[in-house]
Amino acid sequence: MKACFVKVPCSLDNFQYLDLPEPILASNQVLVRWHASSLNYHDFAVVAGMKPIAGDIIPMSDGAGEVVAVGSDVKKWAVGNKVMSLFFPDWIDGAATPADIARIPGDSCEGYASERSAVDEHSLTLMPEGFSYTEAATLPCAALTAWRSLFADCKLQFGDKVLVEGSGGFSIFALQFAKAAGATVFATSSSNEKLQRMKALGADELINYKETPEWGQKVYELSGGGVDHALDVGGSTLNQSITACRIGGNVSSIGVLEGVGAEVNLRLMISRQIQIKTVMVGNRRMQEDMVKAINASGLKPVIDSSYKLSDLANAFRYQATGKHFGKIVVEY
Numbered sequence: 001m002k003a004c005f006v007k008v009p010c011s012l013d014n015f016q017y018l019d020l021p022e023p024i025l026a027s028n029q030v031l032v033r034w035h036a037s038s039l040n041y042h043d044f045a046v047v048a049g050m051k052p053i054a055g056d057i058i059p060m061s062d063g064a065g066e067v068v069a070v071g072s073d074v075k076k077w078a079v080g081n082k083v084m085s086l087f088f089p090d091w092i093d094g095a096a097t098p099a100d101i102a103r104i105p106g107d108s109c110e111g112y113a114s115e116r117s118a119v120d121e122h123s124l125t126l127m128p129e130g131f132s133y134t135e136a137a138t139l140p141c142a143a144l145t146a147w148r149s150l151f152a153d154c155k156l157q158f159g160d161k162v163l164v165e166g167s168g169g170f171s172i173f174a175l176q177f178a179k180a181a182g183a184t185v186f187a188t189s190s191s192n193e194k195l196q197r198m199k200a201l202g203a204d205e206l207i208n209y210k211e212t213p214e215w216g217q218k219v220y221e222l223s224g225g226g227v228d229h230a231l232d233v234g235g236s237t238l239n240q241s242i243t244a245c246r247i248g249g250n251v252s253s254i255g256v257l258e259g260v261g262a263e264v265n266l267r268l269m270i271s272r273q274i275q276i277k278t279v280m281v282g283n284r285r286m287q288e289d290m291v292k293a294i295n296a297s298g299l300k301p302v303i304d305s306s307y308k309l310s311d312l313a314n315a316f317r318y319q320a321t322g323k324h325f326g327k328i329v330v331e332y
C-alpha cells in the first residue's frame with residue numbers, strides 16, 4: 001500500500017512516498033481505507049522538525065475513511081462504516097490520564113498518511129452524515145479543539161461575545177461554531193481580504209492585527225467592555241487576549257504561533273478576574289458530541305485547497321506561506 005513517510009531529522013525535504021507492507025489486523029482492530037487527511041499546525045511542527053520525535057514516521061493526525069475489515073472481537077464497527085480518527089486515540093471520556101494522551105498519530109505513533117491502517121476499535125468515531133471523506137478529515141484536530149473550547153470548557157451561551165484570532169483551520173471552525181450558537185464574533189487576521197471572507201462567514205467585527213498592534217484594546221472597545229471568550233492562538237499574544245476580555249471573561253490558550261515567551265500581565269489578569277484555560281484537542285465523547293451538533297447545524301468545513309498524498313510536502317510548503325484560509329486537505 002502507498003504511504004507517505006518522513007525520515008528523521010524531519011524536514012520538508014525528507015518526505016518519501018513509497019510502498020509499505022499491508023497492516024496486520026489484531027482481533028480488537030478494524031482495517032480502515034483512509035481517503036483523506038488535513039493539515040494542522042501540529043503536523044507541520046512535526047514534519048518541519050520543530051517538535052522532536054523518536055524516529056521515522058508516517059505523519060498526519062487526521063484521517064477519514066471506510067472500514068474495510070474487522071477483527072474477530074470487534075463489536076462496534078462493520079465493513080462499510082465511514083469513520084474519522086481521534087487526535088488522542090486512547091482518550092475516551094472525562095479528564096485525561098497521562099496514558100490517555102500518550103499516543104498522538106503522526107507524532108508518538110504512526111499517523112494516517114497511508115492508504116490503510118489497523119486501528120483499535122475504540123479509536124474512531126462516525127463521520128457526520130452527508131460529509132465527504134475530505135470534509136470529515138478536517139474535523140478531528142482543528143474542529144474538535146474549537147468545539148471543546150467553546151462548548152465543553154467555556155459553556156458558550158446564545159448572545160455571548162467571542163474573539164477568534166487569525167483565519168487558520170482552528171479559528172475558522174471557532175468562528176463557524178460560535179455563529180451557529182448565536183454568538184457575536186470579533187475576528188482578527190493579518191489580511192484585509194481574509195477579514196472580508198470571515199465577514200461572509202458571519203464575523204461581526206473585523207480587526208487587522210498587523211495594522212492594529214493593540215488589537216486587544218480595540219476589541220475591548222468595539223465589544224463595549226470586553227468579550228466573554230477569547231481564543232488565543234498566538235501564545236505571546238496572551239496579554240492582548242486578556243485585554244480583549246470583560247471582567248470574568250475566559251481566555252482559551254490554544255496555540256503558540258507567535259512564540260511561548262509571553263510575560264502575562266498578572267495585574268490586568270487579576271483585576272479583570274480572567275480565567276485562562278489551556279486546551280489540548282479533546283476526547284472521543286467530545287468528538288461524538290461535535291458530530292451530533294454538526295449533523296443538526298448543517299455546518300460545512302471551509303476547505304482552501306487539496307493536494308495528493310504523493311504531494312504532501314508541497315501541501316506543507318503552502319501551509320508555511322500562511323496564504324490559506326481554513327483547511328488544507330490531502331486526498332487519496
Ligand SMILES: NC(=O)c1ccc[n+]([C@@H]2O[C@H](COP(=O)([O-])OP(=O)(O)OC[C@H]3O[C@@H](n4cnc5c(N)ncnc54)[C@H](OP(=O)(O)O)[C@@H]3O)[C@@H](O)[C@H]2O)c1
Nearest residue numbers: 040041145166167168169170189190234255256279280281
Ligand atoms: N491546543 C490545541 O489543542 C490546538 C489544536 C489545534 C490548533 N492549535 C494551535 O492553534 C494554532 C493554529 O493552528 P491551525 O492548525 O489552525 O494553523 P493554521 O491552519 O496553519 O493557521 C495559521 C493561521 O494563524 C494565523 N496567525 C498566525 N499568527 C497569528 C497571530 N499572531 N495572531 C493571530 N493569528 C495568527 C494566520 O492567519 P491570518 O493569515 O488570518 O493572519 C495563519 O494563517 C497553532 O498554534 C496550533 O498549534 C492548538
